[in-house]
Amino acid sequence: MPEDLAIRIEDLSISYKVSLEAKRTLKNAVMRASLKQKERTRTIEAVKHLTLDVPHGSVLGIVGSNGAGKSTLMRCVAGILSPTEGRVTVNGKISTLLALGVGFNPALSGRDNIILGGLASGLNMDEISNKTDEIAEFAALPDGFIDLPVRTYSSGMYGRLSFAVAVSMTPDILLLDEALSAGDAAFKEKSFERMRQLCAEARTIVIVSHALATVTDLCDSAIWMHKGQMLSKGKPEAIVDEYLKFLNVGSLPSSYEDM
Amino acid sequence: MPVNENFVPKIQVFEPHRASLPPLGPYLKEFWTRRVFATELARFSDKAEYLDSRLGKVWLVLNPLLLGLIYYLVVEIIRPGGGLPGLTRLDHLLIGLFTFYFAQNCVTAGAQSITLGGRLILNQAFPRALLPLSCAIQAFQQFLWTIPVYIFVLIGGKLAYPTTEVPGWTWNFLWIPFIVICTGLTGFGLALIFATLNVYFRDTNKLLTYITRIWMYLSPVLWLPSSLRGHMKILLWVNPLGPVLNATSRVWVSGVSLNKSTIVGCIFWALxxxxxxxxxxxxxxxxxxxxI
Structure with a gap:
């Protein structure tokens, strides 16, 4: 892989089978086996023959409707899901925020959860200890909340803490899935600022967002995915325009808000 | 754009891999590197479990003690005497129960570790076996709390009934770490199987409640290994915990060494x-x- 690339995706396809049964249980499996019936399944082709290079220091936005395969693609880049065909090569330390509240035990304090989240991300105890106060400050938790159980947090505080843990890992590659929907306008601006700083340090960011303004504001390139395929790739404004035309909602200001 | 000055190249390649093992070298290396996550997760889970309890960690001692008392009463009612002095029977039952519960806790908590770790699994790439491992570590830590309980009962019993034989210090106690390691490995291995099954069949956990109960009755906890006759002796070998519980009774209660067949049985089931x-x-x- 060329040195200037952070991510190389080659002819990637991801498909998986889902059961059509309401609940997969041992009881049903035994019943089926006794009746010599096969389980009813459906194959989902989440990503189809996608090829893409992401250079170091770039911010890539991914847009597309629900079920387009954006989250599956992100999980494959993170190494969480394996490809069915093709290959993904990643060069650098990855930090992910693909589901909010990661590693969070609601009975434990924010501080304890920061340690758990950091360890899950691959940091060591010394690195986490140095970052705990910084994370708490970035998450803008009210005084004393860092030592209270996470179950006492509002959903905004919960989301901000998750985001703060992910961005404070000083990753080479940051993968974010709808993470910026957490927090209020002030926190969003702070998050943007942090991501711009990461970009200035030549770190790579991939963002999945339905908030199209985020894509045009932050990204320097974008792709549009639809039903597992990459329909187009280019400048964020052009991709967003194309996507909006497809959605047939024009460029109404409301389309640029969280949808 | 040039890469940042602190950048350390770390190439990771993700290729098709389904129902076959990934390259084991990198997997085990990653598993070892992240072992602190498993130990800390165990520590925090333990902390969270007793956070809201007024007695807190005292339950770690009370639980096994009360459990031992209940089973002792049950055994005494069903089969009073049982060919052994009461204190020896209590010692066998307590240490057998504690060892069995160590393995059982590995399995039952480990079985749920993947389904309950949903968000973590959806967000992070790490060797998933760390989650059942953290349950095994937590079960081990809880087992450690039961050892003083056993020693306390042993010494208290001897003071109350001076005629009862209890083992004094013997070098055979050096077998104890071997027994504990074999129990932990067996429990962790079984936890991996049930954790995977639970992902595919969500009622595995319900079934596990009955499996563990039957498992205990088939294990030499409420009865002595020496009480088995004829073909029933096979129960000590087909049961994954049979050899370690037999070894537990020999070393902890009688203070005698392990014979070859018990050592082989322990190693076989652990591996x-x-x-x-x-x-x-x-x-x-x-x-x-x-x-998930």
């Missing part, structure tokens, strides 16, 4: 559980994020 559980779990773990 078989880890290898079978490890293969089944690791070959399926990339599927977990889809199934």
């Amino acid at each position: 078989a559980s880890i290898l079978m559980g490890g293969y089944y779990f690791i070959s399926r773990e990339r599927d977990f994020a889809i199934r």
